[in-house]
Amino acid sequence: MVVVGFVPNEYLVTKLLILYAKSGDLETASSLFEELPKANLISWNAIIAGHVQNGYSEIGLNLYYGMRECGLTPDQYTFSSVFRACAALATLEQGKQAHCVFIKSKICNNVVVNSSLMDMYFKCSSPYDGHRVFNKSLERNVITWTALISGHGQNGRVKEVLQCFHGMIDEGFRPNSVTFLTVLSACAHGGLVHEGWQYFLMMRDCGIEPIEKHYAAMVDLLGRAGRLEEAYEFVQNSPCREDPVIWGALLGACKIHGNIDMTKFAAKRFFDLEPDNAEKYVFMCNAYATFSMWDSVAQMRGLMKDFGMRKEPGYSMIEVQRKAHLFFMGDNCHEQTDHIYKLIKDMTCILKDVGYAPNISVAWEEEV
Numbered sequence: 001m002v003v004v005g006f007v008p009n010e011y012l013v014t015k016l017l018i019l020y021a022k023s024g025d026l027e028t029a030s031s032l033f034e035e036l037p038k039a040n041l042i043s044w045n046a047i048i049a050g051h052v053q054n055g056y057s058e059i060g061l062n063l064y065y066g067m068r069e070c071g072l073t074p075d076q077y078t079f080s081s082v083f084r085a086c087a088a089l090a091t092l093e094q095g096k097q098a099h100c101v102f103i104k105s106k107i108c109n110n111v112v113v114n115s116s117l118m119d120m121y122f123k124c125s126s127p128y129d130g131h132r133v134f135n136k137s138l139e140r141n142v143i144t145w146t147a148l149i150s151g152h153g154q155n156g157r158v159k160e161v162l163q164c165f166h167g168m169i170d171e172g173f174r175p176n177s178v179t180f181l182t183v184l185s186a187c188a189h190g191g192l193v194h195e196g197w198q199y200f201l202m203m204r205d206c207g208i209e210p211i212e213k214h215y216a217a218m219v220d221l222l223g224r225a226g227r228l229e230e231a232y233e234f235v236q237n238s239p240c241r242e243d244p245v246i247w248g249a250l251l252g253a254c255k256i257h258g259n260i261d262m263t264k265f266a267a268k269r270f271f272d273l274e275p276d277n278a279e280k281y282v283f284m285c286n287a288y289a290t291f292s293m294w295d296s297v298a299q300m301r302g303l304m305k306d307f308g309m310r311k312e313p314g315y316s317m318i319e320v321q322r323k324a325h326l327f328f329m330g331d332n333c334h335e336q337t338d339h340i341y342k343l344i345k346d347m348t349c350i351l352k353d354v355g356y357a358p359n360i361s362v363a364w365e366e367e368v
Contacts, residue, residue: 021050122151223253
């Protein structure tokens with residue numbers, strides 16, 4: 001259009017905006033958004049959703065506030081993106097504020113919005129509110145039930161996961177692949193090996209063929225229970241034995257139980273199947289460090305340097321008085337850094353006095 005000199009009208013610009021936002025080209029989408037003489041609700045929803053879906057949740061929330069300042073009333077599509085953004089940022093207060101606006105807007109019961117709202121509360125560590133949203137939902141389906149079950153799983157509530165799973169079946173809904181993955185993970189964290197096997201075998205009865213993530217969850221289940229040999233046999237007999245995910249699960253189990261021989265074997269298979277993954281190098285460094293295999297740690301870090309690999313730094317975030325505070329490894333930019341480090345030092349002294357000994361075997365810092 002640009003080449004032939006065609007000037008698109010507002011309708012076509014909005015369509016192009018939606019296209020670029022969905023495809024992840026946010027720079028072009030934002031440029032088109034700025035060209036609009038007066039953005040309508042559709043264009044606002046598109047630019048908000050585009051940023052949230054591509055991991056720019058904070059920008060998405062700021063855009064939502066900008067839309068509100070323009071006097072536009074959010075709809076169900078707006079709230080779905082906003083709740084998803086709050087879930088990603090774990091900003092409970094902002095999520096509650098958006099929930100209040102949602103209630104006042106008197107939007108009809110919507111499965112997608114309710115599922116996003118539940119997910120937000122669960123990911124903000126407020127399972128009571130998440131379950132209350134579910135109880136008030138007039139329309140339920142597999143999506144809402146799975147959101148409920150996954151939410152309890154994220155908060156380590158194994159008993160509630162299994163209760164909701166059977167409640168879902170009792171109401172006539174058939175679990176999907178995601179539902180079973182959550183249940184298997186809950187069984188792994190709860191040490192429920194027998195139950196885990198039952199749910200794994202139940203999948204085919206529900207017409208679901210297990211994929212690599214389900215096999216990995218079973219390896220994690222067996223590994224956490226200390227049944228490493230059984231986990232290894234399961235991997236060897238699995239149709240996903242050439243997938244790195246399943247070997248990563250076995251390697252994680254070896255770290256927990258200190259089996260150095262199986263760690264070496266699992267680490268080699270894990271690495272060979274996907275050698276160009278930066279996170280894999282970090283995972284293996286931590287596995288080797290668990291057994292004080294510092295030569296192997298140095299070798300992995302050397303390979304990362306040679307290949308120019310960097311892992312995106314992890315961070316912690318806490319919301320205090322409606323403000324999100326981010327903390328990166330080795331970052332001293334926070335305005336209260338001195339006070340924070342002094343408090344940590346004081347707490348460490350108190351913990352040592354009662355016999356606490358920190359595990360520093362995996363506390364290595366990337367220098368590449």
